[in-house]
Amino acid sequence: MTNLLEASIEQAGYTSRKKVLTDVFLEVRKGELVGLIGANGAGKSTAIKAILGLSEDFKGHIAWNDCSFAYIPEHPSFYEELTLWEHLDLISTLHGIEESEFAHRAQSLLQTFSLDHVKHELPVTFSKGMQQKLMLIQAFLSKPDMYVIDEPFIGLDPISTKRFVDMLKAEKERGAGILMCTHVLDTAEKICDRFYMIEKGSLFLQGTLKDVQDKTGLEGQSLLDCFYKAVQGDRL
Amino acid sequence: MNGRTLFFRRLFDYYKYQFKVLHAVIDWTVALYIVLPAIAFVIYQYIDLMNGRGLLYEWSEVAEWRWLYAVCVLIMFTGSIRTFLMEADKVFLLQKKEIIYQLKRYALLYSFLATLAKWLLLFFIVLPLISHSVLITFAESTALLCYLFGLHIFFLSLKQDRIRKPRSISRWIGDTLVRAILFAGSAILIVFTERHLLALFGILFLFFSVIRSLKKTASFTAFEAEVTEEKKSRLALAGLVMMMSQEAGMPKVKDRMRRKPLLYRNSKRIFKRRTICTGYKELFFKVMLRNGEYARQMYMLLSAFTVLIFVSPIWLKVIALLVYTGVCRYILTLIFDKVMDAPFLIGTDKESDEYYRARKSCINILHYAFAACCFLAAAVSLLFT
Numbered sequence: 001m002t003n004l005l006e007a008s009i010e011q012a013g014y015t016s017r018k019k020v021l022t023d024v025f026l027e028v029r030k031g032e033l034v035g036l037i038g039a040n041g042a043g044k045s046t047a048i049k050a051i052l053g054l055s056e057d058f059k060g061h062i063a064w065n066d067c068s069f070a071y072i073p074e075h076p077s078f079y080e081e082l083t084l085w086e087h088l089d090l091i092s093t094l095h096g097i098e099e100s101e102f103a104h105r106a107q108s109l110l111q112t113f114s115l116d117h118v119k120h121e122l123p124v125t126f127s128k129g130m131q132q133k134l135m136l137i138q139a140f141l142s143k144p145d146m147y148v149i150d151e152p153f154i155g156l157d158p159i160s161t162k163r164f165v166d167m168l169k170a171e172k173e174r175g176a177g178i179l180m181c182t183h184v185l186d187t188a189e190k191i192c193d194r195f196y197m198i199e200k201g202s203l204f205l206q207g208t209l210k211d212v213q214d215k216t217g218l219e220g221q222s223l224l225d226c227f228y229k230a231v232q233g234d235r236l
Numbered sequence: 237m238n239g240r241t242l243f244f245r246r247l248f249d250y251y252k253y254q255f256k257v258l259h260a261v262i263d264w265t266v267a268l269y270i271v272l273p274a275i276a277f278v279i280y281q282y283i284d285l286m287n288g289r290g291l292l293y294e295w296s297e298v299a300e301w302r303w304l305y306a307v308c309v310l311i312m313f314t315g316s317i318r319t320f321l322m323e324a325d326k327v328f329l330l331q332k333k334e335i336i337y338q339l340k341r342y343a344l345l346y347s348f349l350a351t352l353a354k355w356l357l358l359f360f361i362v363l364p365l366i367s368h369s370v371l372i373t374f375a376e377s378t379a380l381l382c383y384l385f386g387l388h389i390f391f392l393s394l395k396q397d398r399i400r401k402p403r404s405i406s407r408w409i410g411d412t413l414v415r416a417i418l419f420a421g422s423a424i425l426i427v428f429t430e431r432h433l434l435a436l437f438g439i440l441f442l443f444f445s446v447i448r449s450l451k452k453t454a455s456f457t458a459f460e461a462e463v464t465e466e467k468k469s470r471l472a473l474a475g476l477v478m479m480m481s482q483e484a485g486m487p488k489v490k491d492r493m494r495r496k497p498l499l500y501r502n503s504k505r506i507f508k509r510r511t512i513c514t515g516y517k518e519l520f521f522k523v524m525l526r527n528g529e530y531a532r533q534m535y536m537l538l539s540a541f542t543v544l545i546f547v548s549p550i551w552l553k554v555i556a557l558l559v560y561t562g563v564c565r566y567i568l569t570l571i572f573d574k575v576m577d578a579p580f581l582i583g584t585d586k587e588s589d590e591y592y593r594a595r596k597s598c599i600n601i602l603h604y605a606f607a608a609c610c611f612l613a614a615a616v617s618l619l620f621t
Binding site for chain 1: 495496497501502503505510511512514515516518519522523525526527575578579580581582583584585
């Protein structure tokens with residue numbers, strides 16, 4: 001499989017807190033869903049920032065291999081002055097999507113995520129879940145080669161969570177690579193092909209669910225159990 | 237703890253925060269080299285004006301104190317009925333409603349006193365000056381003060397209503413019409429009415445507004461809207477300061493009422509052609525049209541330079557005009573870069589020719605428009621020279 005993303009992070013952090021992350025090497029291949037797992041403050045979001053080139057203090061190399069990408073942030077980020085539809089129009093214009101194609105795709109996504117009735121309203125007034133859906137829609141709209149997703153499930157209702165997961169699977173089938181950072185391990189266990197586990201700013205475990213189970217000695221156990229044991233073992 | 241203690245604590249915190257904001261901008265070097273000389277200059281001009289000479293006196297001869305109407309109208313637009321509520325109050329204090337009632341009543345009293353202070357300040361500064369050219373007795377000026385204060389409180393109580401209702405074009409038109417009628421009616425009253433009647437109208441406005449505001453104070457139905465307004469008031473000064481900075485920015489206070497934009501409703505486009513270049517342009521112009529902060533920033537800059545051009549001699553007008561065109565372009569560039577720097581545009585190509593073409597075009601269009609306004613002001617001011 002072709003690597004869409006190769007990230008070699010020697011060091012990443014912030015001007016006030018340098019070296020939040022050290023020696024993290026990860027790659028995402030075509031048609032692969034990779035989970036980035038870690039406790040609060042472990043350095044997952046710092047890793048994502050480094051991959052996107054937003055890290056204030058960064059040493060290393062990020063290779064995107066000429067692929068387009070879409071980013072779904074943990075905290076919804078949008079223009080307070082634009083309506084939901086204008087956001088979608090903007091992102092599709094900038095990605096060169098034809099108007100008829102845009103209208104068809106946008107309408108279908110809005111219906112999937114039940115936002116059709118508020119498409120001409122300002123997202124700043126939406127609930128957290130609705131704002132999160134805007135982030136998902138704008139990412140799916142451009143059909144990129146690669147998705148970088150940070151905690152996508154927060155605030156999503158069960159129906160939308162199911163539809164989002166189904167769409168991720170469909171995108172994977174299309175050949176898109178997905179790097180997803182999440183705390184919802186039971187969902188991650190079901191949909192991710194491989195995992196990178198981060199603790200205290202460094203990578204301490206990686207591989208498929210089987211690899212993780214073997215390395216922690218918990219054969220047949222859940223990802224949560226494996227992660228818990230690995231982290232506790234590391235802390236003790 | 238009671239509402240009174242809570243009010244004074246929050247009032248103290250509020251002024252402490254505003255002081256910190258000012259202190260962050262005006263350090264001792266700025267104070268020594270810019271603020272203190274500016275204050276000295278203003279006091280010097282004020283004394284000159286009182287003695288019937290100086291730059292401001294010459295200008296006041298031309299403007300004949302009609303500008304005072306404009307100042308009064310501008311003051312009417314300032315202020316709000318404060319509540320000093322905080323988001324966390326709904327978790328920690330909503331069970332003790334009496335404390336919140338007390339807090340809001342003290343905040344209401346504070347809002348009235350702060351408004352009164354503005355008018356007293358204006359009168360104490362202006363009355364000694366206009367006594368040379370305008371014949372106004374102490375009783376007449378007191379009646380005028382009473383009327384303006386009452387009307388201002390009435391405006392604040394209308395504003396208090398407005399935050400509770402969703403925005404719409406019809407409501408906006410209605411509000412503007414009410415204001416226009418009240419301003420026009422007030423001008424007629426001030427010019428043609430006896431002082432007793434003027435004072436009576438002021439007292440009636442005040443009485444009516446106090447009753448309305450007290451009723452609103454006792455209500456909890458607009459708790460979230462009041463918290464939002466309170467946040468806006470607290471961050472207003474800091475927001476004004478941060479507007480000039482590209483790196484720093486204030487967190488926006490989120491308005492929870494579901495609404496559509498007033499201009500280009502139903503997501504209508506400004507540009508019919510749909511290219512990457514027009515995409516960036518569409519974004520920039522919509523942000524400029526709908527973001528009150530940016531619009532206010534440009535308006536304030538334009539107003540300051542327009543006033544400067546009006547009161548300056550010809551050689552200074554030219555310099556002011558040149559400085560304005562430079563500063564205006566610089567600020568427009570800052571705003572454009574700030575708008576395009578948003579995380580929403582991560583993944584789009586901001587190194588492309590289309591991006592730079594859009595940047596140049598957006599900045600040029602607004603730059604020429606604002607510069608034209610300033611040129612127009614300069615041309616009109618020449619008529620008075």
